[in-house]
Amino acid sequence: MKCPLCGHIDNKVVDSRTGKDADVIRRRRECLACRNRFTTYERVEDEFPLVVKRDGRREMFDRQKIFNGIMKACEKRPVGYATVEKVVDTLQAELQSSGEKEIDSVRIGERVMAELLRIDDVAYVRFASVYRQFKDANQFVDEIRALITESSERKTRH
Helix, strand or coil: CCCCCCCCCCEEEEEEEECCCCCEEEEEEEECCCCCEEEEEEECCCCCCEEECCCCCEECCCHHHHHHHHHHHCCCCCCCHHHHHHHHHHHHHHHHHHCCCEEEHHHHHHHHHHHHHHHCHHHHHHHHHHHCCCCCHHHHHHHHHHHHHHHHHHHHHC
């Protein structure tokens, strides 16, 4: 680790402590050249597959982007912050454990919609309308009809 004051690379660790959630290690270091003390943080690097967009672009997985999309769909709905966090955590864990290097954004969107369908019908339709880029009211009506049909089928099975 390079000293931020003099740029020397030799230093020693004076103190190490874990962070609040034990997901980070805080280290106090002392430069062996100038005796300056500085703090570094160490954490596990998460490896996620690259997200392949519809137009072929590739970008890094962005948890916040998914979280924001779900929160927007759930706006003014009886869906709590913790529920949204859990959905994103589950999706993130699935992506991490998949072992894939790339994943289509379409698959991610479909997974989000499946979770929203389970949680809140209105949030599902909101998300689907943006995700599937509904062009007119007929597409809304078709999606709602399919939702009503599926909901009544689920009720008759139980």
